[in-house]
Amino acid sequence: MNGKDWQDWHRSYDVPGSTLARRLSAVQDRIRIALDSFAPGPVRVVSMCAGEGRDLLEVLASHPRSVDVDAWLVELDPGNAARASASGLPGVSVFVGDAARTDNYVGHVPADLVLMCGVFGNVTDADIHATVTAAPQFCAPGGLVVWTRHRRPPDLVPQVCQWYEEAGFELVWVSDPSLDFGVGVHRFVGTPAPLVPGVRLFTFVGRCGRRDDVGAGQRGADRLRAAERDVAGRVAGEDRQAVLRVGAQPGEVLGGDCTGGLGELVAVVVDVVCDHA
Numbered sequence: 022m023n024g025k026d027w028q029d030w031h032r033s034y035d036v037p038g039s040t041l042a043r044r045l046s047a048v049q050d051r052i053r054i055a056l057d058s059f060a061p062g063p064v065r066v067v068s069m070c071a072g073e074g075r076d077l078l079e080v081l082a083s084h085p086r087s088v089d090v091d092a093w094l095v096e097l098d099p100g101n102a103a104r105a106s107a108s109g110l111p112g113v114s115v116f117v118g119d120a121a122r123t124d125n126y127v128g129h130v131p132a133d134l135v136l137m138c139g140v141f142g143n144v145t146d147a148d149i150h151a152t153v154t155a156a157p158q159f160c161a162p163g164g165l166v167v168w169t170r171h172r173r174p175p176d177l178v179p180q181v182c183q184w185y186e187e188a189g190f191e192l193v194w195v196s197d198p199s200l201d202f203g204v205g206v207h208r209f210v211g212t213p214a215p216l217v218p219g220v221r222l223f224t225f226v227g228r229c230g231r232r233d234d235v236g237a238g239q240r241g242a243d244r245l246r247a248a249e250r251d252v253a254g255r256v257a258g259e260d261r262q263a264v265l266r267v268g269a270q271p272g273e274v275l276g277g278d279c280t281g282g283l284g285e286l287v288a289v290v291v292d293v294v295c296d297h298a
Contacts, residue, residue, distance in 0.1 A: 044202040048076045048138055048167060051194065051206050055134050055165050056086040066092040067129055067159060068136040069120040074105035074113075076138055081110050088112070093129040095120040123158070123220040130216055131161035137168040140223065141181065148223035149177070153184040158216045160209035166190065170203045178203040 036042055056064065064086060068077055071094035081087040092113045096102040099117050106115045118125045120140075135156065141149045149170075156166055166185070170178050182192055182205060189211015196204040 040201050043200075044169060044204060045076060047196055047202070047204045048136075048169065049080050051167050051204060052077060052080045052134070052136075053084060055167070055206070056080070056084055056090075058165075059086065059089075059133055062089065063091060064089045064134065065129070065132040065161070066090055066134045066136070067126060067132040068092065068094045068138070070139045071096040071102075071105060071115070071120070071136070072098075072139060073101045074108065074115065077136060078105060078108045078110060078113065081113070082108070093126070093132075095125050119221075121221050121223045121225075123155070123216055123222065124218045126159065126216060127218055130159045131164065131213060132159060133161050133164045135159045135164065135166045137166060139169060141168060141170040141177070143225045144223040145226060146177065146180075149181060150184055152222045153181065154188050155217075155220070155222055156185070157189055157209060157211055157214040160190075160213075162209060162213060164209045165193065166205075166207045166209070168205050168207075170205075172198065172201055172203050176203075178205065181205065182207075 066077065068074065071077070074094050074096075077092060077094070081090060081092070087110065090112050092110075094102075094105055094113065094115045095118055096105065096115065097117065097119055102115045102117045105113075116125060137152065137156075140152065144152075160166060168181070170181055172178065176198070178195065178198070181203075182195060185205075185207040186192065189209060190207035191210050193206040193208050195206070196202065
């Protein structure tokens with residue numbers, strides 16, 4: 022199996038002038054501005070698909086408001102989560118789990134700052150819409166969302182902005198369309214909504230290194246979810262999330278014939294075109 026090494030992939034941020042390095046800088050600038058804007062007192066932050074947490078943690082390391090921050094970072098890759106935890110910053114908790122599952126945010130939302138960076142470039146348009154629609158469950162009144170999306174054709178950034186507006190957010194800032202990456206900031210001005218547990222917001226699909234295995238786009242997402250349902254339904258007595266991760270590498274989803282037990286699981290490799298931040 023050729024699962025992507027997410028820890029090695031993060032080294033791309035260390036390449037001066039790379040798209041990821043420039044986008045990371047833009048995201049960090051917006052986080053600094055957001056922290057500067059919050060009223061005195063506690064600041065709750067949530068980060069989806071946090072990776073190594075560079076966007077937030079490198080800012081907190083030198084920001085005067087870091088002492089006020091209570092941050093909850095959700096990251097599936099244990100190695101990246103360990104790097105984030107190694108920051109040793111007070112008030113920062115790193116949870117190893119699936120950022121797509123709403124259960125993993127219980128007790129940590131609504132937040133003043135929600136980071137949805139590195140998500141929208143790796144999921145279907147329908148899943149982006151679903152995640153944006155659910156954003157009121159994550160944001161406190163007046164809270165900010167910082168999100169990213171690549172600018173490859175078709176450029177979905179304008180549509181994402183419209184979806185946020187429809188969900189009760191107002192545009193604060195969006196990066197220049199001439200850049201090869203997109204970063205947006207929206208403020209929640211709508212009606213707060215309670216978090217609905219037990220919901221999966223998105224599935225990473227990206228572009229597949231073995232395209233014939235899962236297909237692409239919405240078809241690929243449908244097949245991956247069908248595989249999840251199949252595994253969850255056939256392996257009795259096992260934790261669903263744990264089953265889906267048995268034998269998998271980051272970027273893989275397990276599916277296939279489970280009649281022979283866990284050892285018979287067939288791994289479907291999804292080599293994601295990375296859009297982490």
